[in-house]
Amino acid sequence: MWxxxxxxxxxxxxxxxxxxxxxxxxxAVQRAAERGTRVRPVGAGLSGSPLVVTDDVHLDCSALTGVVSLDGDRVRVRAGTSLAALLGHLAGRGRTLTVIPDVLAASVGGAVGTGTHGGSVATGSLSAQVTGVRLVDGLGALRALDAESPELDAVRTGLGALGVLTEVELRTVPLAELAVREELRPLDAALADGTLDAHAWAALEVHVPSGEAVVRRGDPVGADDRAAAEELAAPANPVLAAASGSAEALGRVVSWLAPAPWPGSRPAWKPSSRWDGGLAIGDPHVVLPDPRPWRGEITEWAIPRDALRAALRELGAATSARGLELRRPVDVRVGPAETAWLHPAQGRATAWIAVRSPRGTDHQPLFGLVAAVLEDLEGRPHWAGRHDWTVAELERTYPRLPDFLDVRNSLDPGRRFTNDHLDTLLGP
Ligand SMILES: Cc1cc2nc3c(=O)[nH]c(=O)nc-3n(C[C@H](O)[C@H](O)[C@H](O)COP(=O)(O)OP(=O)(O)OC[C@H]3O[C@@H](n4cnc5c(N)ncnc54)[C@H](O)[C@@H]3O)c2cc1C
Known part of the structure; x- marks a missing residue:
């Protein structure tokens, strides 16, 4: 059982x-076509929605790994490669991706398939970095799409409904260390001072009932950051000298030795610190992922960027009115408008709000309420999170849905790549 x-x-x-x-x-696709069975491409299986649930064929992409080429700023990678492996390969050659999500276990094909985003206001999701793909369509034919192909904005967030990606070409950028800091602040202040928009990377962990937030932000490393890191690590640190040649090692040592953050404040909840001492320095793929990734259910919504303050206020009011207090913090990030036709940030600057529910508990009352509040603010669900959307909601909120469905009809006329969930979302 999967x-x-x-x-x-x-x-x-x-x-x-x-x-x-x-x-x-x-x-494999031709065999399925001959037998009349349906196929779901499967990546690392991180998605919480039933995108790959089927009793027909699972096409496990985990052996399609490796970097095919790195040419200028473009990397071509097999679609089953994990983001961790890709980022490690790129780092060895002085390059990286602009998008670092919370976990790097995702496969490239799966992460592109659901429009995986990071926490940068300036650069789009992984889907936005795609400049070409090779995919096997529903008839078992190999197709190559490049940046000029009109279908690319369908495939960029294709939900595994258009074919099996075998290779993906992505834009890369030069590798540069980041200094990441975290501090506890009143939410209103964090929203008012433009924190989410002013840094290379930023995220809020918001405790809605108390109106407090852990602010996390990453910026190019300055002399002040190095001095602060050394000061944090110095007192009890016999090994720092050995580590000081490597900023990545320094980040780890600071994290290991430094005192707990939030000096001078008494949080009303138990915020978790990612980097003890509130500071780490290192390569983005080393310091940005969540060291304790969530193992429960998540619903995440993309709302228009300027609705963020209202959304958090409404979520607080609605949940406390119904006795569903948001005890767990809510994650907030922002990103630019996306071109991919079914990307939740399509056509508009976006704020992302993620709400968690522990494994083994009934997430539906809370997630249903979150959906109701955020739908009123024109929210669209992240496809990898829990949601109950149908084609009716997509027709209302995705203006390019007809274009997506035209590409679906062309690449998969026999609906080789569907399941009950995709039939509900996209129609049969
Ligand atoms: C702890 C945690 C943290 C996360 N953090 C973030 C985050 O920071 N930002 C964010 O946006 N999301 C985040 N996610 C969501 C995650 O990025 C998505 O679930 C992503 O799709 C995972 O990739 P996967 O390889 O596991 O894909 P799967 O879940 O296996 O598949 C996802 C979709 O991609 C399709 N697919 C997979 N491989 C292929 C292929 N080769 N060709 C065509 N289609 C394919 C599948 O059919 C399916 O529709 C997080 C998830 C978890 C569990």
């Missing part, structure tokens, strides 16, 4: 194919 990351989705596929190369993907 189980996803949170444990909340299970599947009993009649067959699991794990092709070793592109020819193997073509053969």
């Amino acid at each position: 189980v996803n990351w949170s444990g909340g989705q299970q599947a009993n596929p009649r067959r699991t194919d794990r092709p070793l190369d592109e020819a193997g993907v073509v053969a």
